[in-house]
Structures are given as C-alpha cells and as structure tokens.
Amino acid sequence: MISQEDLYKYLLNENWKEILDFLYSERENIKNDTLLTFASNTFVSEFLQKVEKYSINQNDILEHLITLNILHHGRFYILTNDQHTKLTVEIAKRKPIEEAYNYAKNYPEDDFCKQIISDFNLLQMKKGVSHEKNKEKKVSLSIEIYNRLFELINNQADTSTYFSGPRFINTVRFFSPYFPTYPQYIEKRNEEGKSTSRKIFYYDILKDLDENISLQVIRRILEITKPFENHKVEYIEHLLNGQPLQKVKNSEQIEDNVSAGPVVFISYSWDNEEHKDWVLKLANRLSDDGVEVILDRFYLRPGANLQYFVENNLGRAHRVIIIFTPNYKLKADKRTGGVGYEYSIMNVELYNNMTKNEKFIPLLRKGNMSESIPTFMQQFIHIDVTKDENVENSYNDLIREIYNEPEIKLPKIGKKPNL
Known part of the structure; x- marks a missing residue:
C-alpha cells in the first residue's frame, strides 16, 4: 500500500493521476486511517487550489477534474460542499458552453455559474430558441438501451459500477432535487402496489422523468462507469446517439452476437x-x-x-x-x-x-x-x-x-x- 509519505511526494511533484488512482484503490484504508484521511484531504484542497493556474485547454487537467467528480458521485471519496462547488466551476470553465451549462446550473448562486447560465440563455435567444423550449434530443428509452444500461450497473461484485437503489435515486436527485428520496420513493411504490424490483422501478423512473433530465441521468451514469467499463458505455452511447449497431466499432470489445430477430x-x-x-x-x-x-x-x-x-x-x-x-x-x-x-x-x-x-x-x-x-x-x-x-x-x-x-x-x- 502507498504510504502517507508517498502521497506527499506525489503532491509535491503534482502527480495528480497517481493520487487520484490512490483515492480509488485505497478508499477503504483511507476511511479507517486518520493519517491517510488527513493526507487525502490535503491533496484535494491543494489540487483544487493549484488547478486555477493551469491552462483551461490542458486536457489532462480536465480529465483529472472529471475523475475526481466521478469519485465523489460514486461515493468513493466524498468532497465537502465547498470543494464540490469549486470542482464543478473548474470543470465548467473547461467545457463548451452547452456542457458547461449542465454543470453551472447546479450552483446557480455562484458568480461564475451565473455568468455561464446567462451566456447560455443569450446564446439560445440568438438562435431563436427560448431556454424553456430548448431541450436535448428526445430520449428514446428503448428496451435494448435500458437492458444494456441495467446490465452495466447491476454487477454487485463491482462497487465502482454497481448502482444500488439509493445511489441511483441520488443520481436522479442531482438533476431533479425535489425527486423523492429512496425511502420516500419505495414507500410510495408500496402504497401504490407497484414492484420494488430495481430493474422495474429504475425503468419507471427514467421513463417518467422529463426527457431532458432522463438523458442527463443516463449520461451521468455512463460518465461514472466509463473508466471501468469503457466498451459497454461506448456501445450505449452509440445507441443513444441513434447510430446503427452495425456501425459500432467492436475491435476491442467482446463480439456481440446480436441479431435483428427475436x-x-x-x-x-x-x-x-x-x-x-x-x-x-x-x-x-x-x-x-x-x-x-x-x-x-x-x-x-x-x-x-x-x-x-x-x-x-x-x-x-x-x-x-x-x-x-x-x-x-x-x-x-x-x-x-x-x-x-x-x-x-x-x-x-x-x-x-x-x-x-x-x-x-x-x-x-x-x-x-x-x-x-x-x-x-x-x-x-x-x-x-x-x-x-x-x-x-x-x-x-x-x-x-x-x-x-x-x-x-x-x-x-x-x-x-x-x-
């Protein structure tokens, strides 16, 4: 296991990738070791402070920011509210306006996020499309897309990709804050006599959400799981983008023996x-x-x-x-x-x-x-x-x-x- 001293050496040399890998691989030890917890907190604070000096066009920094965001939403390493606000702003700075808006709208009181939201709405007005009417491409939640998505997040042996009921609903609540909590939702399902099988109620949630929010939830799940199941995620992304299955590149994947028939x-x-x-x-x-x-x-x-x-x-x-x-x-x-x-x-x-x-x-x-x-x-x-x-x-x-x-x-x- 990497020692506390190794972690500080990485920090001194700004070896961000190595430290991020450490936060994931040693997540259980960090929870139980006071010194490692302190060192990890120091890393996050230093990283978010130093990231401002890097060029916004530096792709590896954006990748590190997104990885830290994945670790947070996957509950592998939990950031404070201030840290996550800072992280979100730094990602938004480095994203195109359409993508930056999806991050900025989570912290509308932040000055930088306010500016992004304003710029985005102005851009929509110039295009002749009001913000209220501007929606992403309608999600066609086909059975195949959903089955592939559920297979991706249903491997209980892999904590990095597994989405329990609470984790799935917390992801939904990230985009729809007033959506019921997991206990509230399950209680409501029971009262209505509906199934509480995860595969069934996940589908019901995605199907009933606003189309734009449903797509954002799916893409966030794909973003979180992509570092661990890249090929499966890319396949789902192709389907979401409306690309025919035969055009999906499978050179590095397990070949899919999927027919158009039953x-x-x-x-x-x-x-x-x-x-x-x-x-x-x-x-x-x-x-x-x-x-x-x-x-x-x-x-x-x-x-x-x-x-x-x-x-x-x-x-x-x-x-x-x-x-x-x-x-x-x-x-x-x-x-x-x-x-x-x-x-x-x-x-x-x-x-x-x-x-x-x-x-x-x-x-x-x-x-x-x-x-x-x-x-x-x-x-x-x-x-x-x-x-x-x-x-x-x-x-x-x-x-x-x-x-x-x-x-x-x-x-x-x-x-x-x-x-």
Whole structure:
C-alpha cells in the first residue's frame, strides 16, 4: 500500500493521476486511517487550489477534474460542499458552453455559474430558441438501451459500477432535487402496489422523468462507469446517439452476437448428457433460423455468476422456452439449483401473464403433464416434443410461435352478402 509519505511526494511533484488512482484503490484504508484521511484531504484542497493556474485547454487537467467528480458521485471519496462547488466551476470553465451549462446550473448562486447560465440563455435567444423550449434530443428509452444500461450497473461484485437503489435515486436527485428520496420513493411504490424490483422501478423512473433530465441521468451514469467499463458505455452511447449497431466499432470489445430477430432464453435442467445434447441442438437450429438464443452453455464458464446471468438475460429475452421433464419439475418445486433460481425469477412474470401469456413457451420433453410440469404452469398450452418422430411438426409450431406467425390465422371479416 502507498504510504502517507508517498502521497506527499506525489503532491509535491503534482502527480495528480497517481493520487487520484490512490483515492480509488485505497478508499477503504483511507476511511479507517486518520493519517491517510488527513493526507487525502490535503491533496484535494491543494489540487483544487493549484488547478486555477493551469491552462483551461490542458486536457489532462480536465480529465483529472472529471475523475475526481466521478469519485465523489460514486461515493468513493466524498468532497465537502465547498470543494464540490469549486470542482464543478473548474470543470465548467473547461467545457463548451452547452456542457458547461449542465454543470453551472447546479450552483446557480455562484458568480461564475451565473455568468455561464446567462451566456447560455443569450446564446439560445440568438438562435431563436427560448431556454424553456430548448431541450436535448428526445430520449428514446428503448428496451435494448435500458437492458444494456441495467446490465452495466447491476454487477454487485463491482462497487465502482454497481448502482444500488439509493445511489441511483441520488443520481436522479442531482438533476431533479425535489425527486423523492429512496425511502420516500419505495414507500410510495408500496402504497401504490407497484414492484420494488430495481430493474422495474429504475425503468419507471427514467421513463417518467422529463426527457431532458432522463438523458442527463443516463449520461451521468455512463460518465461514472466509463473508466471501468469503457466498451459497454461506448456501445450505449452509440445507441443513444441513434447510430446503427452495425456501425459500432467492436475491435476491442467482446463480439456481440446480436441479431435483428427475436431473443429467446432457454430454461431447462441438466438431466443427463442426452438431454443436454438435445437442448443444444435445438438452440443451434433456432440460431440458424434467425433467433438469438440465450443458453447457459453458450455463455457460462467456470466461476461465472449464475444468478447475474439469469437476472439480466431473462429480462432481455422476448420469449422464454421452458423445457419440462420430471427432473425440471422436481427442481422448480423445491427451488434448487439453477432451475429453481430461474423458476423463482420467472414466477413474477408468470403471474403477470396468467390471462394472456405472450412470453413463455412451454415444451414437454419427458414424462406427462402432471409429473413434469409445475402445477401453476399446467394451465398453459404446451408443445409436445416427447416423440422424436414428430420433431419437424413440433419445431414448426415452435418457430411459428417465436415469430408470431401462426399457421392458422384469424380470417378477415367480409361484407354482408346480398340476400
């Protein structure tokens, strides 16, 4: 670990990057070590004092300022109100007027911020656009953008990118100060009988916010997480900017095997090698027919987080194929293993789709309905794939269901005949 003496050497030599790295990497030690806490406070004060002498065109200084801002909003190193005001002003000085305004409006009583706000409004008037009518490009919060955003901020093992409920709402309140606090919001959700699942209420918040504020919240989250998940953030930024997926550069990313067709999650039990092979062949055939298949064997490696995989991908899928066998029912009923966890997560949507199921496709592979299908799921019509000799007919029913192309379609009602 870097000592207090090393920190002061960095400070003397104005090695700002090294000290910022220290504030992040040693965040827990700083909280528990009085000397390191004092040294860190000294660094922040000195940095914010000396930053005024640097040219506003010095890009590395702007990067350091933004990094310190990220550390503050990520609650890795908390600045005082005066320090954060100073930091915000210094960032605003180095940003184009449109971006500077977004920082300045957080401290409208500061003299410099007042000037930026005034200059920004004057610029809008010259363009013939009043400030009230001036909004950023409308956010189209597509399901894909939101799912990618939630995946980015849902890794609990990574404290740098994970957004708990309070952290997410605090980010919202940064741009909308009168938005309810986390306890107030959850209490309100409970009173209204709405879900308090983070994935659901984060989406509701972004969808219900003013479009301009929603975009600012998303971009702030991306700004905070970019140093840690640069490629994922860049991908979301491309989508927000309306750029086609095929134009996104993936040279350094994990290649995305994303099709324009439906996304299907397959839930099944690892009964034996024969059954696993049958499921794998089904997944490959669906892929050949334009379906993006989410199958555990395609993605999971030893040491992977199964719960994280299930939570994120079940929500991303348009349809869920459940392959029933006696062993599947046993695990689902007892809530054991991966099947038990998947079925627990699916239960919420199963109840929501009780009267009109448009997501889950039950397949009966082994046994009969009573011994292979959990009781609640028995009310849904299933596709029988127990007989291999009828596999083509069964597959035809399945692929038509996935693409919502039924073989027998509702006829159009014609005109009354002349009688």
